[in-house]
Amino acid sequence: MSLLVVGLSHRSAPVSVLERAALSADAQGKLLQDTVAAEPATEAAVLATCNRIELYADVDKFHAGVAELSTLLAQHSGVGLDELTPHLYVHYEDRAVHHLFSVACGLDSMVVGEGQILGQIKDSLARAQDLHTAGKLLNDLFQQALRVGKRAHSETGIDRAGQSLVTFGLEQLAAGGAVQDWAAGRRALVIGAGSMSSLAAATLARAGVAEIVVANRTLERAERLALLLAEHHGQRPTGGDASVTVRAVPMDAVRDELTRADVVVSCTGATGLVLTAETVAQAVEGRTGQPAVAHTAHPAGKPGNARVSPSTGADDNCPLDQAAVQPGFSVMGEAAVAGLDAATLEQHAAWVDNGVLDRRERRTPEADAELITALAATVATGARIPERRRPEPPAERPAPFLFLLDLAMPRDIDAAVHRLAGVRLVDIESLAEASVDAPMAADVDQVRRIVSDEVAAFGAAQRAAHITPTVVALRTMAADVVAGEIARLDGRLPDLDERQRGEIRQAVHRVVDKLLHAPTVRVKQLAAEPGGAGYADALRTLFDLDPETVAAVSRAGDSTDTKGRPA
Numbered sequence: 350m351s352l353l354v355v356g357l358s359h360r361s362a363p364v365s366v367l368e369r370a371a372l373s374a375d376a377q378g379k380l381l382q383d384t385v386a387a388e389p390a391t392e393a394a395v396l397a398t399c400n401r402i403e404l405y406a407d408v409d410k411f412h413a414g415v416a417e418l419s420t421l422l423a424q425h426s427g428v429g430l431d432e433l434t435p436h437l438y439v440h441y442e443d444r445a446v447h448h449l450f451s452v453a454c455g456l457d458s459m460v461v462g463e464g465q466i467l468g469q470i471k472d473s474l475a476r477a478q479d480l481h482t483a484g485k486l487l488n489d490l491f492q493q494a495l496r497v498g499k500r501a502h503s504e505t506g507i508d509r510a511g512q513s514l515v516t517f518g519l520e521q522l523a524a525g526g527a528v529q530d531w532a533a534g535r536r537a538l539v540i541g542a543g544s545m546s547s548l549a550a551a552t553l554a555r556a557g558v559a560e561i562v563v564a565n566r567t568l569e570r571a572e573r574l575a576l577l578l579a580e581h582h583g584q585r586p587t588g589g590d591a592s593v594t595v596r597a598v599p600m601d602a603v604r605d606e607l608t609r610a611d612v613v614v615s616c617t618g619a620t621g622l623v624l625t626a627e628t629v630a631q632a633v634e635g636r637t638g639q640p641a642v643a644h645t646a647h648p649a650g651k652p653g654n655a656r657v658s659p660s661t662g663a664d665d666n667c668p669l670d671q672a673a674v675q676p677g678f679s680v681m682g683e684a685a686v687a688g689l690d691a692a693t694l695e696q697h698a699a700w701v702d703n704g705v706l707d708r709r710e711r712r713t714p715e716a717d718a719e720l721i722t723a724l725a726a727t728v729a730t731g732a733r734i735p736e737r738r739r740p741e742p743p744a745e746r747p748a749p750f751l752f753l754l755d756l757a758m759p760r761d762i763d764a765a766v767h768r769l770a771g772v773r774l775v776d777i778e779s780l781a782e783a784s785v786d787a788p789m790a791a792d793v794d795q796v797r798r799i800v801s802d803e804v805a806a807f808g809a810a811q812r813a814a815h816i817t818p819t820v821v822a823l824r825t826m827a828a829d830v831v832a833g834e835i836a837r838l839d840g841r842l843p844d845l846d847e848r849q850r851g852e853i854r855q856a857v858h859r860v861v862d863k864l865l866h867a868p869t870v871r872v873k874q875l876a877a878e879p880g881g882a883g884y885a886d887a888l889r890t891l892f893d894l895d896p897e898t899v900a901a902v903s904r905a906g907d908s909t910d911t912k913g914r915p916a
Contacts, residue, residue: 352486353411354445355418355437356396356403359459362436364778368759370426370433372397373618374476380404380425381482387421389414392484394477394491396452398469399514399545399616399758399777400459402426405449407486415439447804449490453498454796455507459777459784460517461793462507467498468544489811497803504799506792514756514780515549515614519556521775521783522612522752532556535611539563540603540623542570545616545756550574554582558612560594564603566617571597607632614754615761623761624753630769633751642770749773809877816876816885820869822894827861 357370372380377395384393384406392407404422408414419437423430440448448457453470455462474491477483483491501507516528523531537558539550542565550561561578565571575597582593598606607613607628615623630641747770755762755776767774835854839845845853876884889896 351408351411351442352405352445352490353408353414353418354403354405354440354448355415355422356401357433357436357438358401358403358457359777359781360457361438364758364760364776364781366428366433366436367400367402367777370402370422370428371758372402372426373620376425377476378480380421381477381480383421383425384418385482387417389417392477392487393482394473394487396449396470396473398466399756400781401452401457405445405487405490407484411441443804443808446490446807447800449494450497450800450803450807451797453494454501454800455498456793456796456800458514459781460514461784463514463517464498464502464508465514465545465548467495470494470498486811490807493803493807497800500803501796501799505795507796515545515552515754517784518614518754518756518775518780519552521780522754522773524773528556532558532612534559536560536609537562537612537614538603538606538610540600540613540615540761541565541617541757542567542574543616543618546614547574547577549614549616549754549756550578551582553612553614554578554593554595558593560596562606562610563595563597564600564606565597566600568597568599571599604628604632608635611750612752612754613762614756616756617761619757619761620759622763623757624763624766626763626765626769629751629753629763629766629772633769633771636751637771747771813873813877816873816888819885819888819894820873823869823888823892824865826892826894827865828858831857831861 357367359367362370372395377397380395381393384390384404389408389410390406391409394405396403396405402422404418406414406418408418419434420430422437423433426433449470451457452466455464455466458466470491474483474488474495477487477491519528519532532553533556535558537550537553537560539546539553539561542563546563546565550563553561561575563571563575563578565574575595578593579595582595603624607624613624617623633641749771751772753762753766753772753774755774758777760776762774762776764774764776764778766772831854834857835850838853839850872884872888888894
């Protein structure tokens with residue numbers, strides 16, 4: 350059997366694909382059960398986070414395993430196999446081990462060095478253990494990955510290179526400023542009560558926000574998180590003197606709380622949007638008392654303001670052929686209307702002034718000859734050539750007063766929210782773009798060396814363990830031969846007393862042990878080296894060992910392995 354991993358992550362797939370491929374807890378359980386029920390696999394584990402979905406399995410055939418695991422991922426994610434395949438990556442044997450160890454150390458995270466992935470790996474192993482889909486290989490692999498990750502964080506400064514996704518997201522909201530200065534005194538709304546939301550709430554509390562409101566579909570979980578936050582960072586929900594006030598509310602109170610909040614962090618398991626653009630626009634309007642305004646780009650590439658509306662845009666009913674408008678000019682500027690007939694000019698003027706246009710009675714150019722002549726004379730007198738006017742300066746976007754951080758996959762907050770004036774939205778997609786330029790510490794190279802050493806050690810241990818059942822079967826066979834010969838000797842020499850029989854028995858055992866010691870020790874050393882898997886087969890052939898006996902020893906070893914959850 351061999352280790353195989355098939356998956357996709359923020360490095361191989363766009364956020365839109367990751368969102369659609371996201372697996373719920375129930376879907377992950379069904380995927381595990383279907384994987385071990387498939388012919389090529391005997392063990393399975395799923396590592397699903399906000400920016401990766403990976404299926405690990407112990408398979409007996411590489412190509413069949415890749416095909417089966419890819420198909421299962423497509424079936425359970427709901428993304429078609431043809432669409433999913435270009436974004437999938439495959440790692441096999443030592444490369445698969447190297448990949449998981451790198452993930453555990455935070456080297457493959459969106460924010461290099463973040464330690465949150467260790468908890469997610471631990472949860473992944475626990476789920477596979479609960480469903481009995483993790484056998485010896487995956488238990489050994491995932492527990493060793495946890496140890497490697499902890500070693501990397503304790504022996505290097507990888508923590509200085511990275512941070513949690515929450516911290517990185519808050520830094521993006523702060524737009525380069527100090528998070529503590531930006532967060533001080535603000536009111537925060539945290540939607541969700543899972544591990545990511547809990548981390549977000551604790552991070553906000555340490556940053557110095559004045560109030561944290563926790564909203565969750567299950568109010569009891571929200572209250573539990575609020576109490577925990579109050580105990581560690583502020584006053585209890587019932588009152589007290591502290592710098593941070595913590596409250597818990599049900600999900601149906603989110604609309605009201607959104608009007609009061611300065612910072613919103615959302616990370617739920619919802620399959621649909623938690624906050625729509627309309628909901629956020631209403632909150633902005635309720636807070637400012639003014640209609641929400643969206644910043645949009647005109648076809649000419651100029652920013653402008655438009656009232657948020659579900660059915661109309663900023664340029665609806667404009668009489669211009671907007672596709673022909675020159676880049677860099679506003680559709681309200683003179684350059685856009687140069688060369689138009691008088692009737693269209695009049696309609697454009699009415700549109701600019703929000704007048705009512707009547708397109709039923711368009712006058713002919715002949716009827717407007719005098720108006721056109723007057724326009725030409727005006728241009729000549731003013732010595733202005735509209736086509737050469739400098740473009741109007743872009744409208745300044747007002748400073749944000751509502752900050753939204755969406756850490757969910759699929760997204761909780763409508764991406765259209767970023768167009769609202771006074772609102773700043775940071776989501777997984779924007780974090781992925783920002784992390785490309787994030788500096789990495791020199792300790793990353795040291796962590797890579799640790800990973801390489803640990804992969805080699807794990808591979809050697811697995812190969813050595815592979816030959817152990819064969820060595821045990823060989824020694825068992827030798828012990829059976831000794832026992833048979835001693836019994837035959839007892840029949841031929843019945844006059845021997847117990848002391849004599851004991852001496853003979855010990856002498857024969859010593860001879861056999863000495864004959865087997867050197868070759869068995871050496872074969873374990875050779876088997877631990879790359880390409881050493883063939884030594885077990887050679888040993889079975891040389892000593893004519895029963896394959897079923899070897900398999901029985903292997904099964905007995907698996908049943909006695911410790912399968913408790915990692916500490």
